[in-house]
Amino acid sequence: MPIRFRFRLIPFVVTVLLVALGIALAQWQTRRGDQKQLIETTLLQRQVEPTLDFNAAIRAAPAPDVDQLEYRRLAVRGEFIPAWPVYLDNRPLNGVAGFYVLMPFKIAASDDYVLVARGWLPRDPADRTRLPSYPTPAGTVEMEGLARRDFGHVLQLGDAGPLRPGAILQNLSVNDFAAASKLKLQPFVIEQTSNAEDHLLRDWPRPSLGIERHRGYAFQWYALAVMALIFFVVTGFRRGTKNSNKPAGQQSG
Incomplete structure (x- = not known):
């Protein structure tokens, strides 16, 4: 029995599109995954480095290199500015909806500030705008935390609204906060890790979280591309075989 392949244009085009889509998404x-693996490697390297005294560092280099600071543990002396809190929404913790409490921190013996994520608060299920109270340390304190380039980005739902003290936002950049508050901010943020007895939770998500998930998704998209190609080839041979078995007068062109 001769084995023939029957080429069909429309299935071929669909197969090419599916293969291209699968490969593109797999590569993405x-x-x-590679980006998060690099973050994990950097985290592990900088975890073994000693905590950096940022007050001394800023005196030596007023314009710090964010690439060198990111994921470093910092110790900063200064005071919180409680008149300018803002809250990042859509930041769940252990499946509970809540906010990140953000507040500027004035660096001691300097006119510079740094934006600090102080911790997490649960959201009131009945009234999104009602926030539980939390104390803010008064006067000069020493705070420790992890330097981050930003607070990450979540899907923006609706208009952001005006940036003002007490605003509830979904995303925030350092530049936007500096423009609204008129404060001279460092070009990075700090996730506070030191305890301040302020009722805020500081179980920060690891920025490299999800490496294996991305690897798994890549495998699935590559598998889709391979399956689409195999399906096209197998069905083409089947149709070619069926047509070869028909009497000559019944075969269509």
């Missing part, structure tokens, strides 16, 4: 997931 692979790149995301």
Whole structure:
């Protein structure tokens, strides 16, 4: 029995599109996994470095290199500015909806400030705008935390609204906060890790979280591309075989 392949244009085009889509999405997931693997490697390297006294560092280099600071543990002396809190929404913790409490921190013996994520608060299920109270340390304190380039980005739902003290936002950049508050901010943020007895939770998500998930998604998209190609080839041979078995007068062109 002769084995023939019957080429069909429309299935061929669909197969090419599915293969291209599968490869493109697989490569995107692979790149995301590689990015998070690089973050994990950097985290592990900088975890063994001693905590950096940022007050001394800023005196030596007023314009710090964010690439060198990111994921470093910092100790900063200064005072919180409780008149300018803002809250990042859509930041769940252990499945509970809540906010990150953000507040500027004036660096001692300097006119510079740094934006600090102080911790997490649960959201009131009945009234999104009602926030539980939390104390703010008064006067000069020493605070420790992890330097981050930003607070991450979540899907923006609706208009952001005006940036003002007490605003509830979904995303925030350092530049936007500096423009609204008129404060001279450092070009990075700090996730506070030191305890301040302020009722805020500081179980920060690891920025490299999800490496294996991205690897798994990449495998699935590559598998889709392979399956689409195999399906096209197998069905083509089947149709070719069926047509070859028909009497000559019944075969269509």
